[in-house]
Amino acid sequence: MPDEPDRPSALDDIRVLDISGEMGLYCTKLLADLGADVTQIEPPGGHPARRIGPFYHDETDAEKSLYFWNLTTSKRSITLNLEDGDGRDLLRRLVRTADVVVETFPPGYLDGLGLGYEGLCRIKPDIILTSITGFGQWGPHAHYLAPDIVGAAMSGVMWMAGFPEDPPNLLYGQQAYLSASIQAAAGTVMALYHRDLTGEGQQVEVSMQEALSISQETAMQTWDMRKEMRGRQGVGRLGVRVPGIGPYECTDGWVYCFVGTPGGAPWSDLLAWMIEEGKAEDLEQEPHKSMAENISMPFLTSIMLEPETAAEKLSKLAHVHEVLERFIASKSKWDVYQEGQSRRLLIGIVSTPEDLVRNPQLNFRGYYREVHHPELADTLRYPGPPYVLSETPAALRRRPPLIGEHNEEVYCGELGLTHQELEALDRAGAI
Amino acid sequence: MTERKLPLSGLHVADFSWFAAGPIVTEVMGIYGAEVVRVESEARVDGLRTIMPFAKDKTGYNVSGWFNNYNAGKLSVTLNLNTEKGKELAYRLVRWADVLVSNFTPRVVERWGLTYEELRKVKPDIIAAYEPMQGFEGPHRDFLGFGAILTPITGFAHLTGFPHQPPVGMGTNYPDYVINPIHTLTAVLAALRYRRKTGKGQRIELAQLDSSVSALGPALMDYAVNGRVQNRAGNRLPHASPHGAFPCLPLEGAGFLGEDEDRWCAIAVFDDTQWQALCRAMGNPAWSQDPRFATLLSRKKHEDELEQQIAEWTGTKTPQEVMETLQAAGVPAGVVQNGRDVLEGDPHLKERGYYVYLDHPEAGRTAYDGPGFRLTKTPGVLRSPAPCLGEHNEKVCKEILGLDDEEIAELLIEQVLY
Numbered sequence: 001m002p003d004e005p006d007r008p009s010a011l012d013d014i015r016v017l018d019i020s021g022e023m024g025l026y027c028t029k030l031l032a033d034l035g036a037d038v039t040q041i042e043p044p045g046g047h048p049a050r051r052i053g054p055f056y057h058d059e060t061d062a063e064k065s066l067y068f069w070n071l072t073t074s075k076r077s078i079t080l081n082l083e084d085g086d087g088r089d090l091l092r093r094l095v096r097t098a099d100v101v102v103e104t105f106p107p108g109y110l111d112g113l114g115l116g117y118e119g120l121c122r123i124k125p126d127i128i129l130t131s132i133t134g135f136g137q138w139g140p141h142a143h144y145l146a147p148d149i150v151g152a153a154m155s156g157v158m159w160m161a162g163f164p165e166d167p168p169n170l171l172y173g174q175q176a177y178l179s180a181s182i183q184a185a186a187g188t189v190m191a192l193y194h195r196d197l198t199g200e201g202q203q204v205e206v207s208m209q210e211a212l213s214i215s216q217e218t219a220m221q222t223w224d225m226r227k228e229m230r231g232r233q234g235v236g237r238l239g240v241r242v243p244g245i246g247p248y249e250c251t252d253g254w255v256y257c258f259v260g261t262p263g264g265a266p267w268s269d270l271l272a273w274m275i276e277e278g279k280a281e282d283l284e285q286e287p288h289k290s291m292a293e294n295i296s297m298p299f300l301t302s303i304m305l306e307p308e309t310a311a312e313k314l315s316k317l318a319h320v321h322e323v324l325e326r327f328i329a330s331k332s333k334w335d336v337y338q339e340g341q342s343r344r345l346l347i348g349i350v351s352t353p354e355d356l357v358r359n360p361q362l363n364f365r366g367y368y369r370e371v372h373h374p375e376l377a378d379t380l381r382y383p384g385p386p387y388v389l390s391e392t393p394a395a396l397r398r399r400p401p402l403i404g405e406h407n408e409e410v411y412c413g414e415l416g417l418t419h420q421e422l423e424a425l426d427r428a429g430a431i
Numbered sequence: 432m433t434e435r436k437l438p439l440s441g442l443h444v445a446d447f448s449w450f451a452a453g454p455i456v457t458e459v460m461g462i463y464g465a466e467v468v469r470v471e472s473e474a475r476v477d478g479l480r481t482i483m484p485f486a487k488d489k490t491g492y493n494v495s496g497w498f499n500n501y502n503a504g505k506l507s508v509t510l511n512l513n514t515e516k517g518k519e520l521a522y523r524l525v526r527w528a529d530v531l532v533s534n535f536t537p538r539v540v541e542r543w544g545l546t547y548e549e550l551r552k553v554k555p556d557i558i559a560a561y562e563p564m565q566g567f568e569g570p571h572r573d574f575l576g577f578g579a580i581l582t583p584i585t586g587f588a589h590l591t592g593f594p595h596q597p598p599v600g601m602g603t604n605y606p607d608y609v610i611n612p613i614h615t616l617t618a619v620l621a622a623l624r625y626r627r628k629t630g631k632g633q634r635i636e637l638a639q640l641d642s643s644v645s646a647l648g649p650a651l652m653d654y655a656v657n658g659r660v661q662n663r664a665g666n667r668l669p670h671a672s673p674h675g676a677f678p679c680l681p682l683e684g685a686g687f688l689g690e691d692e693d694r695w696c697a698i699a700v701f702d703d704t705q706w707q708a709l710c711r712a713m714g715n716p717a718w719s720q721d722p723r724f725a726t727l728l729s730r731k732k733h734e735d736e737l738e739q740q741i742a743e744w745t746g747t748k749t750p751q752e753v754m755e756t757l758q759a760a761g762v763p764a765g766v767v768q769n770g771r772d773v774l775e776g777d778p779h780l781k782e783r784g785y786y787v788y789l790d791h792p793e794a795g796r797t798a799y800d801g802p803g804f805r806l807t808k809t810p811g812v813l814r815s816p817a818p819c820l821g822e823h824n825e826k827v828c829k830e831i832l833g834l835d836d837e838e839i840a841e842l843l844i845e846q847v848l849y
Contacts (some may be wrong), residue, residue: 008629010621013684030614034621046823052670054653060555066656070648118574141779144758149666153697153775158676159769161601167676168695168767170666171601172590178646178728179803180611186613187804190463190622194438194809196627202808210785214455214500214800216770217603220786221496222484223770224798229687231530232602247588247597254598262478264575301707313444341574348580350598353654353661356586361571367641368655381655386614386642390547391633392625423480 004128009035010392014192018075019082022049023148023208025071025130026181028102028145031188032074033385033394036100039410040077041091044429047418048402056376063375068348069400073382079431086430088113088310093415096124100188102130107137117203126201128191132184136207140267149174151208153242163234173374179215180208211295243295243321244270247350250333254350255340260295264346268293269323273343282318292320352407357381369396407431433544437464437809444527446470446505447521447545449477451578451604452562452639453534454501455612456619462802462811468506468524468827471820473849474513486794487685492820493793499817503789507818508827509849512543516847521545522553523832529626534562534639537572538708547634550813556632558622560584560615565636576639578604585643591649593665606643609803614642616833666697672730673709674699674735676767678746679753695767696750698741698757705762706730712760713744751776774836791816824848 014036018028025047032038040047046062049071081087092115093099101120103110110116120127131137134146135154144150149170152158155175162169187204195201213220219230235246244259244267260267271292274280283292288319295317303313328336333349340347349355362368367384384393411417411431425431434674442465446457454469463465471477486494502569506526511517521543525531531550533540540546540561545557561567564576581604582588588600603697618635626632644651650661666675677698681691699708703726718724718740723733730737743754750766757764766772780786786798793815802811828834828848842848 008625010625013628020684030617034617054649054659055656056656060659061500066652068647070652093612124454135779136783139783143761144765145761146765146786147671147699147701148761149668149697149699153676153765154765155697156768156770156773156839157601157603158697160769162599162602163596166593166596167666169592169601170665170676171605172587173647173649175605175646179613182609182613183618183803186459186620187806188618189624190438190616190804191806193620193624193627194806196624197438198436200808202806204805205805206803207783207785207805209780210783210801211803212609213773213780213785214803215603215605215608216773217498217608218484218497219770220773220798220800221500223772224774225484225496225794225846226488228484235597235599247583247599249597254589256580256588256598256600258577258579262580263577341571344575346575346577346580347565348584350577350583350588351586352589353586353647353650356647356651357655359640361565361569361574361640362644365566365638365641367644380652383645383648383651384641384647386610387637388620388637389618389622389633389635391631392621416674 003202007393008391010389011036011192014099015039015097016100016102017091017098018102019091020102020132022052022104023177023180024102024104024130024184025049025068026178027130027132027184027188028075029071029073031100031402033396034395035392038075039406040401041080042077042403044075044079044081044373044431068378070382072400074395074397075401076406076410077404079404081430082113084428084430086425087116090411090415090431091092091115091424092123094410095127098124098127099192100128100130102132102184104132104330105134107131107142121201124201126195128188128195128201128204130184130188130191130204130206132180132208132301134208136210136427137205146208148174148176151180151212154209155212156219157212160219160230160231160232164232168232173284176208176212179212180206183211228336241318241321242290242300243317248325248328250328250331250336253352253355255333255336256348256350259345260350261297265344266293267295267415268377269343270345273339273345274324274327277327279330281323281326283323288316288320290426291316295320301333310361357410359362371396371399373399375402401414404431433740437811438806440464442466443528444468445524445531447531447533447535448562449534451478451501451607452611452615453532455608456532456560456615457505458501458503459613459616459802459811460619462813463806463809467504468508468823468831469502469525469818470512470521471507471509473509473820474511476820485799489793491793493791496794496797499606499791499794499797500667500799502777502817503813504815505818506823506827507821509821511847511849514845514847516842516845518544520832520842520847525550525553525557527831528554528557530558530623530630532560532562532619537563537567548841551632554632556626556630557628558619558632560619560635560637562611562615562637564638565640567636578607580782581606581639581643585640586647586650587643590647590661590663592663594663598663606639608648610646611637611639613644613803614645667734668699670727671699672727672734673741675738677738677742677753679745679748679750694750696745696753697765697767698745698753699763701763702727708761710758712762713741716740716744754763769835775791789814789816793819799827821848
């Protein structure tokens with residue numbers, strides 16, 4: 001689906017000033033793609049996140065960070081030095097016509113500059129200040145340094161990932177930062193909704209630790225209710241390799257199976273497929289056939305409840321697992337995924353980024369968007385918005401901005417500065 | 432103190448969802464003031480009601496901590512949507528509702544007449560938010576999916592973990608808890624703003640595939656633009672070193688069978704200032720003064736050895752000691768906390784009251800996650816525990832669906848309220 005810049009948007013009456021660091025960029029991207037006018041306010045020289053890769057054609061350049069571009073679609077950019085008195089004055093002037101300010105500074109920093117919630121209220125009484133930090137604005141850890149891995153660790157989510165014999169796994173892709181940003185976006189729109197009704201602004205406070213914590217799934221409740229510890233389990237949640245559950249290698253990658261659980265066709269259907277292709281080996285006969293056909297959670301529980309026969313049955317299960325391994329190893333991952341799904345088996349491809357970019361479902365639905373970068377004479381493929389709204393579509397409305405690309409448009413065009421003033425501020429390091 | 436109205440006070444939400452990705456959306460709405468009715472059925476009980484952890488020594492549908500944590504504050508009505516009368520009552524609920532949320536499959540949504548087109552006939556300005564696994568259209572629209580295979584399909588499993596291990600994902604149905612539901616919530620709130628301005632509702636579709644994949648943007652672009660397929664890289668980052676989880680003193684006897692519990696602290700150094708601070712905090716050991724470790728690039732070259740050396744230092748301390756020492760020195764560090772830590776060992780979460788304890792008639796007094804964002808002037812409230820299955824049949828039937836005692840009795844007998 002092509003982007004539709006002329007359709008109404010849910011936030012087109014909203015102006016957002018983004019003075020945030022890395023942790024807040026996705027929040028304002030969500031707001032910008034929903035139609036808000038978002039100005040990315042970067043320090044002179046560019047936002048620090050521009051130094052993070054991957055880079056366009058591996059060219060390390062502040063104007064070529066794919067990481068930064070993914071987080072700054074639909075935004076404009078101005079440069080401004082918050083450490084400079086003239087810079088701060090410019091910010092104050094911009095706040096006069098702003099609805100939302102998003103920031104990720106250590107608690108107290110903006111207050112010290114007279115630009116915290118109270119300071120901003122003096123300029124614009126109904127301002128919404130969205131403050132996103134590692135641990136929130138108050139509490140014993142409020143000043144802790146919190147890159148993404150610290151959020152992931154302290155939220156309890158990192159504890160759950162990986163194999164028991166390895167260190168706990170970090171979730172790929174700055175998930176703690178993203179979670180904080182997503183929560184902040186929801187909180188900001190809710191604060192706007194409240195302000196629409198009452199005229200009252202407020203501060204939206206996000207602690208990355210709290211933002212992510214619910215993603216512990218059941219670890220918290222398991223301790224709370226039963227004083228039992230849920231930990232990382234590698235391949236199986238049961239500690240035993242159950243045939244039909246877990247990753248299986250293919251000729252060209254992996255699939256992940258969850259066969260034998262409710263919600264999909266039973267193991268007997270998987271066995272039938274293997275038999276059809278002549279690859280069931282001795283599972284077609286007893287004593288293996290009736291065991292293979294009946295693999296399910298209740299079945300496994302019943303095995304574990306009879307310790308005398310458990311060992312023998314578990315070794316039979318191990319054999320089923322090996323035959324299944326060989327079956328899947330003979331096929332390509334897309335074949336297993338698509339054929340398995342057509343048989344209503346709960347099987348998922350372990351998608352690589354390539355699989356995702358080529359995924360027929362995503363492409364049929366127009367998930368990816370083409371964004372033109374004139375300075376590169378290139379059109380690049382971007383992930384699209386996470387949702388589709390029928391009346392007020394989310395869209396990638398402009399390509400990510402160059403550093404200070406809109407300085408003139410904003411400072412001269414909107415604030416009324418002359419070009420000479422702009423130059424002077426630039427030379428003085430205020431912008 | 433005057434009682435402040437919450438942002439969503441007076442809003443009515445019909446929750447036709449289950450598991451996590453749907454219910455969490457409406458639970459947050461309830462925390463911020465909305466009235467939320469969950470439509471359940473004894474014929475098709477929410478799977479989470481049947482999965483552990485269960486309150487100790489309790490059984491039944493009302494004691495799962497997994498279900499309860501996503502359903503605080505809601506009313507539960509049981510409606511059998513396979514009956515004509517059940518469907519009719521569902522439409523009465525839709526008439527009452529401002530927002531409807533569903534993560535049922537497209538087939539089920541269509542079978543039960545809950546498509547946007549049908550809802551609009553009943554409530555023209557309804558905001559209907561759907562969270563199908565892969566969308567309502569397309570070649571894979573009817574593919575089966577639950578969180579367990581969503582993680583591999585959406586690319587997380589391939590990218591997470593150590594390279595020498597097979598792809599097993601994050602140990603949880605990760606996208607179900609924040610990414611999908613809170614993306615959805617953001618869209619719903621945006622739609623609510625638009626409706627207040629214009630009177631128009633709309634249809635929101637968040638395909639869980641799309642929404643999850645949106646959290647992997649850099650890897651997608653690295654392939655789309657550079658042709659590179661990123662692979663899992665453990666806990667390391669290209670622009671930081673050290674960056675990972677380091678083994679600390681185990682917690683003696685804390686394990687399930689009395690074994691020691693392994694403990695870890697995450698440490699991350701992004702620049703030379705932090706590196707020097709780390710060295711000082713460790714007592715400037717001789718190895719750390721070697722030029723091999725002086726810069727980020729050189730640390731990356733010798734990262735295995737770097738990690739081993741740091742592990743020797745952390746191995747003599749508890750993770751809390753490591754975290755406190757390093758944070759005081761200006762080095763990012765954080766305990767890799769577990770379920771016990773977040774509830775009992777974290778002074779910050781405790782002081783902030785993040786976990787809220789509620790008394791449930793069957794499950795007892797248990798902890799619930801608070802909201803993931805806070806509004807300082809209109810703070811959200813977890814007003815009541817998760818509902819028992821069908822607990823509010825009578826209340827919903829009388830107060831919302833406009834039925835009297837006789838009609839209710841009939842519906843019970845006919846197994847419509849079921």
